Amino acid sequence: MSRIGKQPVVIPAGVTISVTANNLVTVKGPKGELNESIDRDITIEIKDGEALVSRPTDQIRHRAMHGLYRSLLSNMVKGVTDGYKKELELVGVGYKAASTGNLLDLSLGYSHNILIEIPSELKVTTTTEKGQNPKVFLEGIDKQLIGQVAAKLRSLRKPEPYKGKGVKYAGEILRRKAGKAAGK
Numbered sequence: 001m002s003r004i005g006k007q008p009v010v011i012p013a014g015v016t017i018s019v020t021a022n023n024l025v026t027v028k029g030p031k032g033e034l035n036e037s038i039d040r041d042i043t044i045e046i047k048d049g050e051a052l053v054s055r056p057t058d059q060i061r062h063r064a065m066h067g068l069y070r071s072l073l074s075n076m077v078k079g080v081t082d083g084y085k086k087e088l089e090l091v092g093v094g095y096k097a098a099s100t101g102n103l104l105d106l107s108l109g110y111s112h113n114i115l116i117e118i119p120s121e122l123k124v125t126t127t128t129e130k131g132q133n134p135k136v137f138l139e140g141i142d143k144q145l146i147g148q149v150a151a152k153l154r155s156l157r158k159p160e161p162y163k164g165k166g167v168k169y170a171g172e173i174l175r176r177k178a179g180k181a182a183g184k
Contacts, residue, residue, distance in 0.1 A: 005066035008050035009074045012081050017051055017073075019044050025073065029080025032141045036076060042069050051077075079141035086150045087170035090134040091159065097126040097134045104136065108157040108167065116153070121145060135170070 011017060015029040023038045038044070042065055045052045053070040055062040078084075090097055096107040102118040104126070118124045122140040136153065138146050150169070159166035161177040168174065 003067075005053055005055070005070045007070065008052050009070065009077055011046070011049050011051060011077060015077055015080060017044070017046055017077070019046075025076070027073070027076040027080050029077070031080050031083050034076045034080060034141060036072055038069050038072075039065050042066065044069075044073065075143045079143055083139060083141050084143050084146050086138045086146050088136040088138075088150060088153055089168050089170050090136070091168060092157075092165035095134060095165075096128065097136050099124045099126045099136075104153075106153075106156065109165075114156060118149060119145060122149060 012029075015027065018026045018028075020026070023040055023042075025036045025038055025044060027034050027036075041056055041062055043054050043056075045054065051073060053066060053073065055066045090106070090108070092109060094107065094109060098105045099118075102120060102122070102124060104116045104118055104124055106114045106116065108114060118138070121142055122138055122145065125137045125139075126134065127137070128134045138150055140146050154167045154169065157166045159168045159172075159174050161175060162179060164174050164176060
């Protein structure tokens, strides 16, 4: 049995989980509401403040989905209670970030600024302090959406291995390469 899948998901106070007949799981909490469609073979049972995910057989397909849907359910519960936050850092001379509402304006060394519209489910903020690299903060309740948007922002200018310039996650360790060897 899946080690992840057999662990129950603890439902904190103020969070409700409901499963409809067409296998749509809805998690409501203090920060919002999330929906996820699950496979028809996987069942979710709610009792005693816990949600248990179970599978009908030991087929490879069922075993693969067992842990997946338990993790998705756990991420949804954590999202509606605490929320998720990602931080990106812009490393490079002249790199800038500014946000107005959900419109992010990035200056990443190209001939033009890049304007990106962040989904309305997320909140974006930017900071620029003297002596520090500009930072972009993404906050929201959907872990998958935050990761997707953060990856998209990072792909606009990936960190290069020689000087480390580019958009990177805060705390990300970059593998650096040595430059050219000095001549004789």
